[in-house]
Amino acid sequence: MTKTISVLLAVLAGIFGVPAWAQMQVHDPMVRMVPPGQPISAAFMILHNHGMEEKILVKVHSDLASAVELHNHIMADGMMKMRRIDSVVIPGHSQVELKPGGLHIMLIGLSRNLQVGEQVSIELEFADSERLAVTAPVQMVKERHSHSDHTKHTD
Numbered sequence: 628m629t630k631t632i633s634v635l636l637a638v639l640a641g642i643f644g645v646p647a648w649a650q651m652q653v654h655d656p657m658v659r660m661v662p663p664g665q666p667i668s669a670a671f672m673i674l675h676n677h678g679m680e681e682k683i684l685v686k687v688h689s690d691l692a693s694a695v696e697l698h699n700h701i702m703a704d705g706m707m708k709m710r711r712i713d714s715v716v717i718p719g720h721s722q723v724e725l726k727p728g729g730l731h732i733m734l735i736g737l738s739r740n741l742q743v744g745e746q747v748s749i750e751l752e753f754a755d756s757e758r759l760a761v762t763a764p765v766q767m768v769k770e771r772h773s774h775s776d777h778t779k780h781t782d
């Protein structure tokens with residue numbers, strides 16, 4: 628009897644025991660290609676929270692850079708400026724996009740030159756100490772908030 632129950636529990640765990648990592652999913656991760664010698668790059672991705680509870684991204688790790696920071700862009704004195712932020716909140720059943728001109732992961736002090744197509748390992752750390760490994764390809768990324776864009780949109 629006991630054995631039956633434990634087998635049953637094991638089966639149920641297999642069906643319903645959603646692993647912790649399944650709550651957070653990352654879509655379209657990428658690292659911005661930068662010319663050799665340039666010490667700074669950025670990573671972008673969509674953070675999709677499938678769970679009921681909010682997740683808070685508090686830290687990002689990568690051996691590609693000596694410092695990895697969470698940044699946002701804000702308007703200050705009519706200019707877009709980058710600000711370091713402590714965390715990114717992903718509410719339950721929603722997604723947050725890290726993208727050029729918005730929230731992004733800043734890679735400061737690159738340890739090597741990048742190549743388009745190479746895969747970069749990034750680890751996301753959440754407030755509940757869960758960690759999520761992400762593999763992001765290096766890609767050419769267009770700047771969405773360049774000066775020419777601002778000029779175009781100004782009436």
Ligand SMILES: [Cu+2]
Nearest residue numbers: 698709731733
């Ligand atoms: Cu930045």
